[in-house]
Amino acid sequence: MDELDGPTTPSKKAKRLNKYRKEWANTFNWLAKDNQKARCKLFKKSFSFIYGGLGDIKRQAEGSKHKKHEIVLKQNKTLQSFLGREEVMDSQQEKILASEVANVYHTVKHAHSYNSLYCSSQLLAVMYPDSNIATKTRLGRTKASMIAFNVLAPFSVESPLCELSKGVFLEFWNFFGISTDASNHRSAKLFPILLRYYVPSEGVKLFLLDYFEDPDESANGIYTNLKTRIQHAGLLLNYISCYSADNANVDFGRLHSVYQLLYKENNKVLAVGCPAHMVNNSVKNALAKCRFDVETLILKTFNQFSSQAKRCKELKDFFNFVDLEYKTILSHVPTRWLSLFPAIERLLNIFPAIKSYFLSQEETIPIAL
Structure with missing residues (x-):
C-alpha cells in the first residue's frame, strides 16, 4: 500500500472574523x-x-x-441629583443651574482652583442673603468638576462639530485645518489636536478637539492618532485643508512624515509650518543686522537690578520722576525663545525711567550698556 494512500490530517478552517453589531x-x-x-x-x-x-x-x-x-x-451621584428630583425644572431652578455653570466656566477660564470656587460660593451666600440664587448655589469640588468634565467640556467640542457638520450642505464650511505639537507634561508627551475652520457669519474659529499621548513620537504613531480621532469625531480626511506642526522631519520630512501620510489620503492638503517658529527665525535674522546684541541688552539690564535692593529703590524714584507706573524688568531665558519678546516690550515701555537712571550713573554702568 502506498504511503500516500494513508489517512491525512484535515486542514484547519480559517477563522471567521466578526463585525460589530449595533444590537x-x-x-x-x-x-x-x-x-x-x-x-x-x-x-x-x-x-x-x-x-x-x-x-x-x-x-x-x-x-x-x-x-x-x-x-x-x-x-457616584449624578449631576441631576444635585438639582432636585423634579422632572421639569422651574425658572428658579434654571437660574440656579445657570449660575453654577457660569461660575464653573469662569473658574476654568481663569485657571482658578475648585477650592476657591467652593469658598466663593459660600461667601456669596453670606454677602447676599436676600438673593435666593446666591444662597442656594452650591459648588463643591466634586460637583464643579462634574460640570466641567461632563457639561462644559463636551459642549466645547460638540458645538463646533455641529457647525462643521452643516458644511455637508454648504461645501465651503466643512473644510478645516489641523494643528498639533508635542508638549511634555512631566514624563508624559501629550499632543493636542486643534481644528481651525471658517464660518461666514463669524469668521475663522479655533477649538481643541482632543489630545493624546504618544511616548514614541513617530510619524506613524502621530498620523494614526490624528486619523483615529478625526474620524471618531465624524469628520472626513478629504476635507482637511492644511496640516500645521513643528518644523521637524517627523512632521514634514520628504520621505516619511506625518504630512506625507496625510498627503496619501488627501493630495490637496497643504503643509503649514509653525508660525511662531517662522516669526522667530525672521526676527533672529533681522536682529543679526543690528549694531548691538538685543539679548545682551536684556540680560545685562535685568542683572543690574535683579539682586540689588538699593538700585531698585533708586529706579523707583526715577519712575516717579518720569511719571510712569513701576514695573519689574523681565529676564530672557535663552532656552525659552518665547520669553524674548515680552522682555523687549517691557523694556520699551519703561525705557524713559531706565534711561534716566543710567544717565545718572555714568561711572558705574556696564560697558555693554
Whole structure:
C-alpha cells in the first residue's frame, strides 16, 4: 500500500472574523464602536472582538476591572441629583443651574482652583442673603468638576462639530485645518489636536478637539492618532485643508512624515509650518543686522537690578520722576525663545525711567550698556 494512500490530517478552517453589531449596545449600554475595536465607556479602553465576537464582549463585562467600575459608577451621584428630583425644572431652578455653570466656566477660564470656587460660593451666600440664587448655589469640588468634565467640556467640542457638520450642505464650511505639537507634561508627551475652520457669519474659529499621548513620537504613531480621532469625531480626511506642526522631519520630512501620510489620503492638503517658529527665525535674522546684541541688552539690564535692593529703590524714584507706573524688568531665558519678546516690550515701555537712571550713573554702568 502506498504511503500516500494513508489517512491525512484535515486542514484547519480559517477563522471567521466578526463585525460589530449595533444590537450589542442594547444589551451592554457601556459598549461603543471604535474603528475595528469595541470601546468600554466606563474606563475608556478599547479591546478586540474580531475573533471572539459576542464572547469577547461578555468576557469584558465579567472582568474584575469592569465590575469594579460599575460599582463605582453606581455609588457616584449624578449631576441631576444635585438639582432636585423634579422632572421639569422651574425658572428658579434654571437660574440656579445657570449660575453654577457660569461660575464653573469662569473658574476654568481663569485657571482658578475648585477650592476657591467652593469658598466663593459660600461667601456669596453670606454677602447676599436676600438673593435666593446666591444662597442656594452650591459648588463643591466634586460637583464643579462634574460640570466641567461632563457639561462644559463636551459642549466645547460638540458645538463646533455641529457647525462643521452643516458644511455637508454648504461645501465651503466643512473644510478645516489641523494643528498639533508635542508638549511634555512631566514624563508624559501629550499632543493636542486643534481644528481651525471658517464660518461666514463669524469668521475663522479655533477649538481643541482632543489630545493624546504618544511616548514614541513617530510619524506613524502621530498620523494614526490624528486619523483615529478625526474620524471618531465624524469628520472626513478629504476635507482637511492644511496640516500645521513643528518644523521637524517627523512632521514634514520628504520621505516619511506625518504630512506625507496625510498627503496619501488627501493630495490637496497643504503643509503649514509653525508660525511662531517662522516669526522667530525672521526676527533672529533681522536682529543679526543690528549694531548691538538685543539679548545682551536684556540680560545685562535685568542683572543690574535683579539682586540689588538699593538700585531698585533708586529706579523707583526715577519712575516717579518720569511719571510712569513701576514695573519689574523681565529676564530672557535663552532656552525659552518665547520669553524674548515680552522682555523687549517691557523694556520699551519703561525705557524713559531706565534711561534716566543710567544717565545718572555714568561711572558705574556696564560697558555693554
